[in-house]
Amino acid sequence: MEVSTAAPAHAAPLPVALADGVFPAGCPSRTVLDHITSKWGVLILLALSEGEQRWSELRRRAEGISEKMLAQTLKTLERDGLVSRKAQAVIPPRVDYSLTDRGYELSGLLVPLVAWAFDNADDIVSGQR
Amino acid sequence: MEVSTAAPAHAAPLPVALADGVFPAGCPSRTVLDHITSKWGVLILLALSEGEQRWSELRRRAEGISEKMLAQTLKTLERDGLVSRKAQAVIPPRVDYSLTDRGYELSGLLVPLVAWAFDNADDIVSGQR
DNA sequence: CAGGATCCAATCGGATACTG
């Protein structure tokens, strides 16, 4: 074997509600968690944490996303009350997306996580094979 | 339209490295992010944040997970150096899983996120239709 | 108990074409 990191003896207590059995399958929190941790959901929320943006801008920033997935992701996040959509009836059309207060609160938790992934990525990948 | 929450005028600056274009497709950080935000990855990391646990225990706690997914998820997390596996050559076999230091660091960011999802879930779902 | 192997259904998700 190689450089297998030894496990620490720590064991942090979880926030009260999560303490036992993680949380039940099929319960709303699972669904919400899936939405906000989805591949593109994270990236969209992250991009929007920098402020209001248009469809085309989001498409560029969430590099690699298809129109289908962008539409679907935005719709889900909007239904969840995390993203707000403002369309203007002009030609050409203009639609701006931004975070709601709730979405902004969430992004405060998401940003550090993404930053961590970014900072640790090279290190993690280099240990593969 | 209904109770569409108005968007706040806030715009938080992102940690330096993420500032523009989110981060490129195909780069390691995307992969790592996918691992740690995967449906079951989150739940396993969360469960392990409470301390070392056995296969069967993890199966129960990550309610709804199949053996296949448990094995696959654990293997991925182990390869990423987030989870440590310790097998004892006894009969019946006993295998304990725990977080590495790196994994523990990560769980510190993950727990608040999951807690948030848990706390906001009912509120979010009730606004659907 | 802790998995590995296989089969197959369901979903995901990209490419393309079209519209207001």
Place this chain on the structure above:
DNA sequence: CAGTATCCGATTGGATCCTG
């Protein structure tokens, strides 16, 4: 510009059976 609609291949993931 900002989407919607459709097709269809690729991937996911569960159920089941098997093993050390």
